[in-house]
Every structure is written in structure tokens, then in C-alpha cells.
Amino acid sequence: MNFDLDLLSKxxxxxxxxxxVVLIGWVILATPLVSPGLKDSSWPWLNLGIDFxxxxxxxxxxxxxxxTARIREFLSSAEGLSQLGDSQLQSEANSNxxxxxxxxxxxxxxxxxxxxxxxxAESFAVAEEEISINSVGQQISREFQVKAMQAIGLALLVxxxxxxxRFRLRYAVGAVAAVVHDVxxxxxxxxxxxxxxxxxxxxxxxxxxxYSLNDTIVYFDRIRENSGKRAARSESTFSLINKSIxxxxxxxxxxxxxxFIPVIALVLxxxxxxxxxxxxxxxxxxxxxxxxxxxxxxIVYAWDKFLAxx
Numbered sequence: 531m532n533f534d535l536d537l538l539s540k541x542x543x544x545x546x547x548x549x550x551v552v553l554i555g556w557v558i559l560a561t562p563l564v565s566p567g568l569k570d571s572s573w574p575w576l577n578l579g580i581d582f583x584x585x586x587x588x589x590x591x592x593x594x595x596x597x598t599a600r601i602r603e604f605l606s607s608a609e610g611l612s613q614l615g616d617s618q619l620q621s622e623a624n625s626n627x628x629x630x631x632x633x634x635x636x637x638x639x640x641x642x643x644x645x646x647x648x649x650x651a652e653s654f655a656v657a658e659e660e661i662s663i664n665s666v667g668q669q670i671s672r673e674f675q676v677k678a679m680q681a682i683g684l685a686l687l688v689x690x691x692x693x694x695x696r697f698r699l700r701y702a703v704g705a706v707a708a709v710v711h712d713v714x715x716x717x718x719x720x721x722x723x724x725x726x727x728x729x730x731x732x733x734x735x736x737x738x739x740x741y742s743l744n745d746t747i748v749y750f751d752r753i754r755e756n757s758g759k760r761a762a763r764s765e766s767t768f769s770l771i772n773k774s775i776x777x778x779x780x781x782x783x784x785x786x787x788x789x790f791i792p793v794i795a796l797v798l799x800x801x802x803x804x805x806x807x808x809x810x811x812x813x814x815x816x817x818x819x820x821x822x823x824x825x826x827x828x829i830v831y832a833w834d835k836f837l838a839x840x
Contacts (some may be wrong), residue, residue: 533776533779533780534776535776535779536772537772537775537776537779537823538768538771538772538775538827538828538831539772540824541823541824541827541828541831542828544820544824545824545825545828548711548821548824548825551715551718552710552711552714552715554718555714555715555717555718556714558718558721558722559576559714559717559718559721576717576720576721576727577720577721577724577725577726577727578726578727578728579726579727579728579729579731580631580664580728581674581728581729582674582675582678582727582728584670584672585631585632586631586632586663586664587629587630587631587663587664588629588630588631588632588646588661588662588663588664589627589628589629589630589661589662589663589664590627590628590629590630590650590656590661591626591627591656591660591661592626592627592628592654592655592656593626593655593656593657594626594655595626596626596628596654598619598620598621598628601619601628601630602617602619604649604650604653604654605617605630617630617631617632618630618631618632619631625801643663646661647661674729678729678732681732681736682713682732682735682736682739685736685739686706686709686710686739689702689705689706689709689739689743690702690703690705690706693705693747693750697750697754700829700830700833700834701750701830703829703833704746704750704825704826704827704828704829704830704833705743705746705747705750705826707825707826707829708742708743708746708818708821708822708825708826709738709739709742709743711817711821711825712738712739712742712813712814712817712818712821713735713738713739715813715817716735716738716810716813716814716817717735719809719813720806720810725805725806725809726806727806728806730804730806730807731806731807731810733807734806734807734808734810734811734814735810735814737810737811737814738810738811738813738814738818741789741814741815741818742814742817742818742821742822745782745785745786745818745819745822746821746822746826748778748781748782748822749774749775749778749782749822749823749826749827750826750830752774752775752777752778753770753771753774753827753830755774756770756773756774756777757770767831767834767835767838768831771827771830771831775823775827779823782819782822783819786815786818786819789815790812790815790816793808793811793812793815794812796808796811797809797812
């Protein structure tokens, strides 16, 4: 099924909107604005999990709903738990599970952890064996930060080099711009709402890179194919790119829809463990589909137009 929509003519409006949104995103990511994720982050604009700032995360699945205020009072007053008095507490809206996050690496303090388990079991309806503890040292967390940035940076560099070789530089710039656009929007959403960023989330961001790139390559391949046809020689670049987008739109919508369904199921029913991961994927599917049309393709068109005017 081929569409016949005048998509590229609207690019100047949508591309302008994208530029504004990305610039706002960069301001949010570069400035310590007030958001739920600022208080206890080593990067003040992002709510980094213990994977990236070190510390201990204690997961307590209560049998009934317990307020965070009551838990904080318990941690401050319970004997032997003074190290956990300034912990950050998180609770899920539809769950009785509470997360106790502390910057202190108490994972090796067996006495404290034993006291915590027994005290929680005595004071609340919770089984000791169901309380889980995850600790990451400061040195390891810093290595995770560096490795995460290196992974995303290397992915962008490889994309730039590969598409420059496989297509042309203008296509590579368009693809990288689309990827930066998608990851920036995902990070901005995470920063505004204080959603925790951990190692699985970085995996989701890299998945966004791959998804966005795959979608963009489909359009670029059709543009190149149409450019090589004889009929294309008398056809304007604008018409050729717009036709190529329409020819690939049906495949894009089918792929995005089939991807969107399981991802939305993960968001709704995946639970707190998969919340950040699935939300990042959901954002990636939506903005990745959009950016292939209104970020990557307009850059190729503008570049061709500029070269033709010289």
C-alpha cells in the first residue's frame, strides 16, 4: 500500500518544532532545574540509580500498604539503623513495595542488614527472606558511567562512518541527527519526571538508537533506489524524497504498530522492575518513527538543495 501524502512540505514546521524541543531538552539536561530527580543525584539533572552513583538499594515487599513517612520514622528511630536515616524512599502507586535507597555502601555490613531485616519483620507485615539488597561501590558506579557514555558515543560514531560509506555523508548526518533527537527527548522525559536511570535503561537507549537507525535506513534506501532510476533524473529532489517516504510509510507504520503493542503491554503490566526500560522503549518507538520522516529526511533534502544552489 502506497500513500500519497504531502509530508515533506510540512517538514519546515515539524523540524522547527523538533529543534525547539531538543534545545529545551538540552537546557533541562544541562541546568540543575527543580525536578524529582535532582535531590540525590551525582548528576543533578538526572535521577541516576545506584548503578551510576553507587550505594545500596533495598527492596521491601510489604504485605499491606505502608506510607513512606512511617518507614522514614522507623529508620530514624530503630536501634542500629542510623546509617539509613537519610535514605531516599520510593513507593509504587499500585504496589506495596517500597525501595530504600542510600548512598552508603552497606551491602557488606551483615550486622546492619540482619538488624534491618529482623526489625522490619517485627514492625511491619513483611517476610525477611523477601527483602532483597543490591549494592554498588563508588568505583564501580563511576566505571559504569564512563562505559555507558562510551557505548552511546561509539554507537553514534560507527553509525556516522558506516552510513557515510554505505550511502553519503548527508545521509549519515541525517541519521545521527535523528538518533540524537530521539535520545535527547527520552532523556528529557526521564529528567523532568525524575525516572531512575540504571543499566537496563542504558540498554533501552541503545535499543532506541538501533530502532531509529533501522527506520531511517529504510527511507534512505528507498530514496537512493528512486534516485538511480532514469525517471528520477527529471524529477525534483523534493518530489523524489516525498515519494520515497510515502512508498515506505506503510512498512514503517506496520513495524511501529507491531512493536508498540508489546512495549505498551510492558509499560502497563511489566511492574516496577521494567518500568524505566519499557518507558524508554515506548518513547523510542514513537519519536523514532517521527524523526525518520521529519528530522533525517529533511536534512538530506536541505543538503541536496544547498548543493544544487551552488
